[in-house]
Structures are given as C-alpha cells and as structure tokens.
Amino acid sequence: MEKLRILFIITDLGKGGAERYLVDLCKQLQAVNTVDFIIASLFDNNQYEAETKDFNIVTLNFQTFSFRRKNENTILKKLLDDFKPHVIHTHRFLGEFISSYYILKNCVYVCHGHDNMEQFANFEWKFLFNKKKLIQWLEKRYLIAKKYSKVETHFIANSKHTYDFYQKVLSTKLKAKVHLIYYGFDFEKFFNPEAFRKELEYPIKLINVGSFQPKKNQMFLVKIGIELKKRNVPFKMTLIGNGLLRQDVIDLIRENNLDEFYDLPGIIHDMKQMYRSHHIYVHSAWYEPFGLVFLEAMASGLPIIALDGKGNRDIIENDKNGYLIFEQNEVEFVDKIIELWHNREKFLAMSNYAQTFAKQYDMKKHTEKLLNIYMQKC
Incomplete structure (x- = not known):
C-alpha cells in the first residue's frame, strides 16, 4: 500500500506555538505506518534539534517574492x-504564500x-495610506489568483476566534472549507500525577512562557509583582523566553527593586520540570490565538490565571481550571492569585480539573481529525 506523503511548509522551527505544535504532530505521525512526511523550512533555524533528529527537514532558503514576475524557488520545485x-x-x-x-x-x-x-483582512480604503496594510492586501489577492482560484484549500482554525475571523474575511466558496480543530499536544510528556499532593508553601511560585513582544505584554506581569510586594505576599515569578522587549522588562523590574522576586532564564528547551516546580501559570497577553502553553501547564497540574486574549476563551473555564481576567487590572489579577x-x-480542585481538561487535547485525537482531512482526495 502506498504511503500518504505529507509536505509541511513552515517559516522556521523557532520557539513558538505553531512550531511546537508541528514538532509534536510529526512525532505522532512517526508512529503511523501509512504516512511519510517532510518538513520544508523557509529559513535555517531549528531550536528542536534533539526532538527532530530523525525528521527529514529541507531548508528552502527563501529570499523574497515579486508581484510582477513569476516567483521561483528551485529547492521547493x-x-x-x-x-x-x-x-x-x-x-x-x-x-x-510560497505554496x-x-x-x-x-x-x-x-x-x-x-x-x-x-x-487576510478585508480591504479598507485606509490601506491606501498604509504601505504595510496595502502590501498585505495585495498578498491576499496574489494567493487568490495563483492558488485559491485553481485548487481547493482547506483552512484550519485553532480557536473559535480565528474561525470567526476566517468566516468574515474569506469568500463564500473558501469559508465552506474552514475547519475548527483545536491544537493537540503531547499530554503524557507534561502530565504530572503527583501534582500538589503536599501542602502548599510560600513563596507562591508563578510562571509565564512567551516571547518578549508587545502583544505578550510582560510589563503587566511586573505590575503584578509590584502589587504582590505591596501586599507583603511572598512570591517568585519566572518569565521564560527571549525577545526584543526582554531588556525593557528587566529594566522595569530593577526600577522597582524587584530583582529578588524575578527570574528570566531565557529559552528553556525542556519545560516539563519548570512547570512542575511552580504553582500557578500566569499569562498577560492581550491577544492569544490559542495558547499551547496553557495546555502544557494544565497537564502539569497548574491552574491558569490570564488576561482575556480572545483565543484563550476556548480553554480557560472560570472557576474550573483557572480565571480569565477581562480588564488589565493588576489589583483584580492579584486578588485571584x-x-x-x-x-x-479550590486549588486542588482546579489542579485536578486542569489535568482532566488538558487530556482531551492529546495529539493522538488531534491527528485523527487531520488525517480525515488529508484523506479526502486519496
């Protein structure tokens, strides 16, 4: 029997939710005897070398593209x-785009x-005065002309928020092929059967994972620290990740004499033990398409306290596996902590339910849904 051959195309394999998801998906597909796959990465950046050592990864060395002439990539061809x-x-x-x-x-x-x-946003007249928005709209028109008008394309939304977005911006023909399929992840890797069996002891250990960029909003996590200190609450907060705004966050921590309360270790490749050594996962992003880190933290037994990032509404159930805060208010956030x-x-009930909730997103179940889409023409 001929194997199903799947080509995944991604920008690179840096540290991010999409990249982490693809690595976990491919690890699951390795166990499927009827599937063969290759990952095509536009740029040479792989931060999962140990986990992907058995993968077939091809670097496309993407340069640029043109709206006027035919675009080529000899490696992809x-x-x-x-x-x-x-x-x-x-x-x-x-x-x-390169597909x-x-x-x-x-x-x-x-x-x-x-x-x-x-x-994919719909055209607005103000785009004519915004070069970036105009180019993005032209990119969408290019895709419609070169791809969507020629072959059927399935769109996968990983949250209700993204599903609704597709329903607004795609044509009637294209939106009929939009599927809501939540992320899957390696549940067993993060599951901690011994989560919080002992008494909770101060300091409260808080953890956050994310690149230091504006939408992740880590500055707000420093405001939370200021409020906790004001209330004389012993705490430690670990902020995992790198990014352009990391130094700004460090500077704000120092300005408020909070150095002893914060740890910023950069990128951590094995997060399992990091989650297990903390009590509560906190998240400050004002926009979060889904949040794979939430599932990892829940599987580890951590309740979640997060700002409303729209996409995370699907996975945070108030008073069950955590709290969703709808206003950027550090006082309310600290009240919940x-x-x-x-x-x-309540802490133990949330911890237990968080693990039960996270299990339904195990990659095995997710992979079955994807294979059903893949097999539609095969």
Whole structure:
C-alpha cells in the first residue's frame, strides 16, 4: 500500500506555538505506518534539534517574492518533483504564500491558521495610506489568483476566534472549507500525577512562557509583582523566553527593586520540570490565538490565571481550571492569585480539573481529525 506523503511548509522551527505544535504532530505521525512526511523550512533555524533528529527537514532558503514576475524557488520545485506529496500543509503566512509558487492539481492543500493572519483582512480604503496594510492586501489577492482560484484549500482554525475571523474575511466558496480543530499536544510528556499532593508553601511560585513582544505584554506581569510586594505576599515569578522587549522588562523590574522576586532564564528547551516546580501559570497577553502553553501547564497540574486574549476563551473555564481576567487590572489579577492560594480545596480542585481538561487535547485525537482531512482526495 502506498504511503500518504505529507509536505509541511513552515517559516522556521523557532520557539513558538505553531512550531511546537508541528514538532509534536510529526512525532505522532512517526508512529503511523501509512504516512511519510517532510518538513520544508523557509529559513535555517531549528531550536528542536534533539526532538527532530530523525525528521527529514529541507531548508528552502527563501529570499523574497515579486508581484510582477513569476516567483521561483528551485529547492521547493525539486522537492515537489521528487517527493510528489499527496498533501501540502502550510503553517504561518509565508509558508502559505510560497505554496502558491507551484500548484499540484491532485494535491490536498491545508492552510493552518495559528492566529488571525492579518494578510487576510478585508480591504479598507485606509490601506491606501498604509504601505504595510496595502502590501498585505495585495498578498491576499496574489494567493487568490495563483492558488485559491485553481485548487481547493482547506483552512484550519485553532480557536473559535480565528474561525470567526476566517468566516468574515474569506469568500463564500473558501469559508465552506474552514475547519475548527483545536491544537493537540503531547499530554503524557507534561502530565504530572503527583501534582500538589503536599501542602502548599510560600513563596507562591508563578510562571509565564512567551516571547518578549508587545502583544505578550510582560510589563503587566511586573505590575503584578509590584502589587504582590505591596501586599507583603511572598512570591517568585519566572518569565521564560527571549525577545526584543526582554531588556525593557528587566529594566522595569530593577526600577522597582524587584530583582529578588524575578527570574528570566531565557529559552528553556525542556519545560516539563519548570512547570512542575511552580504553582500557578500566569499569562498577560492581550491577544492569544490559542495558547499551547496553557495546555502544557494544565497537564502539569497548574491552574491558569490570564488576561482575556480572545483565543484563550476556548480553554480557560472560570472557576474550573483557572480565571480569565477581562480588564488589565493588576489589583483584580492579584486578588485571584491570593484567593486561589488561600483556598487549598479550590486549588486542588482546579489542579485536578486542569489535568482532566488538558487530556482531551492529546495529539493522538488531534491527528485523527487531520488525517480525515488529508484523506479526502486519496
């Protein structure tokens, strides 16, 4: 029996939710005897080398593109000719864009919406005065002309928020192929059967994971620290990740004499033990397409306290596996931390439910849903 050949195209394999998801998905597909896959990365950046050492990864060395002339990528062209994929599954907008260079008529195309891709936004007259928005709109028109008008494409939304976005910005024909499929992850890797069996002891250990960029809003986590200190609550907060705003966060911590309360270790490759050594996962992003880190933290037994990021509404159930805060108010946020900490019965109930909730997102179940889409033409 011929194997199902899947080509995944992604910008790179840096530290991010989409990249983490793809690595976990491919690890699951390795156990499927009827599947063969290749990852095509536009840029040479792999921060999962240990986990992907057995993967077939091809670097496309993407340069740039043009609206005026035919776009080419000889590495991708050779890969398509040699591998002859039945399925091309793209991740991130650049991955979707380069997939339009060469169209295979009998291939199943899947575009994965890891967030609300701003390039898909409907045209507004103000775009004429905003170069970035105008180029993004032209990119969408290019995709429609070069790909969507020629072959059927399935769109996967990873949250109700992203699903609704697709329903607003895609044509009637395209929106009929939008599927709501939540992220899957390696539940067993993060599951902690011994979570919080002992008494909770101060300091409260809080953890956050995310790149230091404006939408992740880590400055707010420093305001939370200021409020906790004001109330004489012993705490430690670990902020995992790198990014352009990391130094700004460090500076704010120092300005408020909070150095002893914070740890910023950069990127951590094995997060399992990090989650297990903390009590509560806190999240400050004002926009979060879904939040794979929430599931990892829940599987580890951590209740979640987070600002409303729209996409995370699907996975945070108030008073069950955590709290969703709808206004950026550090006083309310700290109230929830203290309320949860002082009520051990509620803390344990949330911890247990968080693990039960996270288990339904195990990658095995997710993979079955994807394979059903992949097999539609095979």
